[in-house]
Amino acid sequence: MDNQITLVQKTVVISATGREEREETLAIEIPYKVALNDRDIGTSMVLATGLEEFGVGFLFSQGYITRPGQVREVLVCPEGRISVHADVEEDIEPKEVIITSGCGGTGKISKEMLEGAFDPLNECGISLDEVNQFIREMLQQSSLGPKTHCVHGCGLWADGRLQGFYEDVGRHNAVDKIIGGILLGKIPARGAVYTTGRLTSDMVLKCARIGIPIVMSRTSASSLGLAIARRAGVTLVAYARPGRLNIFNRPERIIC
Amino acid sequence: MDNQITLVQKTVVISATGREEREETLAIEIPYKVALNDRDIGTSMVLATGLEEFGVGFLFSQGYITRPGQVREVLVCPEGRISVHADVEEDIEPKEVIITSGCGGTGKISKEMLEGAFDPLNECGISLDEVNQFIREMLQQSSLGPKTHCVHGCGLWADGRLQGFYEDVGRHNAVDKIIGGILLGKIPARGAVYTTGRLTSDMVLKCARIGIPIVMSRTSASSLGLAIARRAGVTLVAYARPGRLNIFNRPERIIC
Numbered sequence: 001m002d003n004q005i006t007l008v009q010k011t012v013v014i015s016a017t018g019r020e021e022r023e024e025t026l027a028i029e030i031p032y033k034v035a036l037n038d039r040d041i042g043t044s045m046v047l048a049t050g051l052e053e054f055g056v057g058f059l060f061s062q063g064y065i066t067r068p069g070q071v072r073e074v075l076v077c078p079e080g081r082i083s084v085h086a087d088v089e090e091d092i093e094p095k096e097v098i099i100t101s102g103c104g105g106t107g108k109i110s111k112e113m114l115e116g117a118f119d120p121l122n123e124c125g126i127s128l129d130e131v132n133q134f135i136r137e138m139l140q141q142s143s144l145g146p147k148t149h150c151v152h153g154c155g156l157w158a159d160g161r162l163q164g165f166y167e168d169v170g171r172h173n174a175v176d177k178i179i180g181g182i183l184l185g186k187i188p189a190r191g192a193v194y195t196t197g198r199l200t201s202d203m204v205l206k207c208a209r210i211g212i213p214i215v216m217s218r219t220s221a222s223s224l225g226l227a228i229a230r231r232a233g234v235t236l237v238a239y240a241r242p243g244r245l246n247i248f249n250r251p252e253r254i255i256c
Numbered sequence: 257m258d259n260q261i262t263l264v265q266k267t268v269v270i271s272a273t274g275r276e277e278r279e280e281t282l283a284i285e286i287p288y289k290v291a292l293n294d295r296d297i298g299t300s301m302v303l304a305t306g307l308e309e310f311g312v313g314f315l316f317s318q319g320y321i322t323r324p325g326q327v328r329e330v331l332v333c334p335e336g337r338i339s340v341h342a343d344v345e346e347d348i349e350p351k352e353v354i355i356t357s358g359c360g361g362t363g364k365i366s367k368e369m370l371e372g373a374f375d376p377l378n379e380c381g382i383s384l385d386e387v388n389q390f391i392r393e394m395l396q397q398s399s400l401g402p403k404t405h406c407v408h409g410c411g412l413w414a415d416g417r418l419q420g421f422y423e424d425v426g427r428h429n430a431v432d433k434i435i436g437g438i439l440l441g442k443i444p445a446r447g448a449v450y451t452t453g454r455l456t457s458d459m460v461l462k463c464a465r466i467g468i469p470i471v472m473s474r475t476s477a478s479s480l481g482l483a484i485a486r487r488a489g490v491t492l493v494a495y496a497r498p499g500r501l502n503i504f505n506r507p508e509r510i511i512c
Contacts, residue, residue, distance in 0.1 A: 009482060011503060011504045012502075012503045012507045013500070013501070013502050013503070014501045014507075014512060016499055019512065024494070024502065026476070026477060026479045026482060027478050028480075029457055029478035029479055029481070045480070111299075149475055149476035150454050150477070150478050169454075169478055198405075198425075200425060201285055201301060219405050219406075220282070220404060220405035220406040221406070222282060222284070222406050223282045223283065223284040223285055224285040224286070224301070226265060238267075238280070239405075243272055244271040245269070245271075246267050246278070247269070251268045251270075254270065256270060256275065
């Protein structure tokens with residue numbers, strides 16, 4: 001699919017050198033409705049890339065889809081609809097929901113998910129060299145980031161290479177696209193995730209629920225992001241740069 | 257109120273100089289439920305400052321409260337509940353909602369709000385000198401920002417001075433706190449708003465709905481943020497730094 005994802009606009013720059021016209025590239029933010037088995041679940045603002053993955057990851061984050069193998073078909077209609085057909089209990093209704101702090105669209109997590117127990121993670125260790133290579137590749141992936149300053153990136157590294165990379169106007173959406181990729185069998189559910197966004201509660205929660213043992217961010221974590229990492233046993237790395245990691249939980253999975 | 261808003265945690269830093277223990281300050285992200293006339297509307301992850309303002313601004317962003325003068329009482333219970341009593345139609349129910357890309361908790365806007373007409377803004381012009389002073393003061397306000405890298409700030413400038421400043425784990429929540437301050441009569445509904453967050457659709461929408469004519473960001477705008485600014489007639493400034501503004505719409509309100 002070839003969706004338009006950026007737009008060039010004329011702007012006026014006022015600075016010490018005076019006033020000049022200039023062109024800026026903007027990320028296109030567009031609403032897409034996600035439906036599950038022909039029932040509308042929600043409409044989210046997204047960057048129109050990886051829409052199949054987004055639809056499935058969104059339904060996972062909202063608690064409708066819970067594991068790989070449930071999704072039968074995903075249809076993307078460019079008019080703004082992602083239609084997912086999946087073998088799930090028909091009357092799943094998210095319990096008491098919490099609106100998240102997240103850039104990125106998922107917007108809600110259930111109280112049950114936030115406070116519930118976690119299944120064991122898909123255990124692994126990664127060498128520091130590999131982690132550094134992962135971060136370096138992540139920083140080179142995005143052409144939209146430096147151009148628009150309006151997207152977040154998320155990638156997954158496993159088996160010695162970058163397995164998937166997605167961008168979105170929302171940091172949550174970018175993670176949802178990775179998770180959708182996992183649920184669709186395009187990306188393995190192991191290894192490490194790197195996001196350019198902050199690790200607030202729901203960011204860590206969705207990675208833990210899908211079984212990813214290492215979650216890294218270019219920037220910070222919140223108190224609740226760390227609390228969830230501790231409960232789930234996730235290795236939480238903040239301010240991750242090539243050559244420098246700040247590990248908030250379970251450092252033993254990064255092998256020096 | 258003296259809520260705890262940061263937490264110090266031990267971390268392990270791995271870098272070229274080896275492995276060292278270190279302490280990092282985390283922003284505390286905590287769920288608060290917002291109720292309107294004893295009816296639960298939603299629970300949002302917030303930084304526990306300006307909670308009265310947040311509750312009221314949240315209800316505005318979600319379409320329940322629409323103008324100043326409606327709020328009669330706000331009670332904040334530190335166990336996690338903001339109870340707003342207001343003179344609103346009892347059976348208001350947001351129409352078709354869109355989940356936003358926003359860091360910040362409000363999470364939803366109605367399709368009607370996104371596509372509807374706007375009332376005239378509270379017209380004003382601001383000199384470039386004043387704008388520069390505003391940005392400089394904004395950049396000095398935050399102590400949490402440099403410490404946690406996990407909060408967004410939002411301020412309002414009018415009548416030659418900074419009238420209000422709030423921070424939150426979500427960029428939307430910080431704007432909601434400013435808007436709540438306006439609805440509670442603590443901050444005037446005029447002048448310019450500056451946010452450290454991106455100007456996506458809902459960020460611009462809520463400022464336009466409350467009548468603010470100038471909206472500025474330290475960082476970028478999205479395509480839909482600009483589209484709404486154009487429809488509402490808002491002056492949209494991105495990448496705003498002292499001495500340099502990049503104006504995407506209606507530059508004439510910044511007087512050089």
